[in-house]
Amino acid sequence: MIKKFFTLVWSLGLLSCISLVSCDKDDIEVPVPFDIPLTVEQELPFATVPTTSYLRYPEIALDLDLDAIIKEKYSKLSVNNLKSAKLTGFSIDYISSDLGNKLDIISGAKIYIKAPNLPEVLVGTVENNTNPNQLVINTVDTELIDYLKSKQNSLILEVKGSTVSLDKLKVNLKPVFKITLGL
Numbered sequence: 001m002i003k004k005f006f007t008l009v010w011s012l013g014l015l016s017c018i019s020l021v022s023c024d025k026d027d028i029e030v031p032v033p034f035d036i037p038l039t040v041e042q043e044l045p046f047a048t049v050p051t052t053s054y055l056r057y058p059e060i061a062l063d064l065d066l067d068a069i070i071k072e073k074y075s076k077l078s079v080n081n082l083k084s085a086k087l088t089g090f091s092i093d094y095i096s097s098d099l100g101n102k103l104d105i106i107s108g109a110k111i112y113i114k115a116p117n118l119p120e121v122l123v124g125t126v127e128n129n130t131n132p133n134q135l136v137i138n139t140v141d142t143e144l145i146d147y148l149k150s151k152q153n154s155l156i157l158e159v160k161g162s163t164v165s166l167d168k169l170k171v172n173l174k175p176v177f178k179i180t181l182g183l
Contacts, residue, residue, distance in 0.1 A: 033180040035088070036069060038062070040155075040173040041095070048105055048161025055161070059114060059154040060173065066148045070181065081181045085148045087113070087123045089176035090137035099167040102132035107162035111137055115150040129162075148177065 042060055067079040090111060094103045111124040123144070124137035147153050155173065 033084075033178060034073065036064075036066070036177045036179060037089075038064070038173075038175050038177075040175075042171055042173055044157075044169045044171060046097075046101070046105070046165060046167045046169050048159065048163065048165045053160065054108070054110060054158035057157045057159070059156055062153045062155060062175075063151060064148060064153055064177075065151050066179070067151075070179075074181065077181050077183075079149050081183065082145050082149065082179060083182040084178075084180040085144045086141065086178050087139045087144060087175055088178040089174075090124045090139055091174045092135040092137070093172040093174060094133045095170040095172060097167050097169045101165050101167040101169065103135055103169075103171070104130055104132040105161060105163050105165045105167075106135060106159045108160035109135055109137065110158040112156040112158075113144060113147050113153060114156055115147040115153045118146055118150075120156060121147070144177070148179070 040060065040062065044057060048055065066082070066085075070077050070079060070081070092103065092109070106129055108127045108129065109125065110122060112120040113123050114120040121142055121144070122140055123142055124139045126135050126137050129135055155175070
């Protein structure tokens with residue numbers, strides 16, 4: 001009886017050790033939220049007049065390969081493990097312009113995200129801008145999983161001018177996406 005007891009204890013101890021050793025550093029708990037900050041340098045041919053309507057610019061390709069970003073951070077996961085994806089921050093930073101104008105020529109802006117076979121969706125706005133160096137976009141709490149699963153995603157910018165202007169602005173678009181993964 002004592003021999004069976006020691007055999008059982010030894011077997012359970014061995015199984016515990018094996019299960020502890022088999023865990024590797026890539027095992028993760030779920031959900032795993034993390035930020036993906038981007039910087040996209042863009043030249044915008046710019047023409048504005050003071051108005052209450054918005055001027056729409058052509059699409060700005062993001063081409064964000066979220067699957068590659070996820071695999072780089074967590075090799076055992078992929079874009080198929082995406083549980084949530086939201087835009088949590090967005091700014092447009094002034095770099096330069098041909099004629100010396102800055103971002104204060106924009107009084108308001110709307111940002112949309114687009115992906116193939118999906119309708120564009122509003123992800124951020126700014127109103128009453130007076131900052132010459134940065135537009136800080138107020139993000140909209142919208143789920144973007146399907147938009148970020150595609151490698152062909154893009155941004156669309158609509159702006160409302162505060163003054164008459166014709167220029168070419170160089171800016172950095174800085175979206176920050178927060179994603180949550182799970183098994």
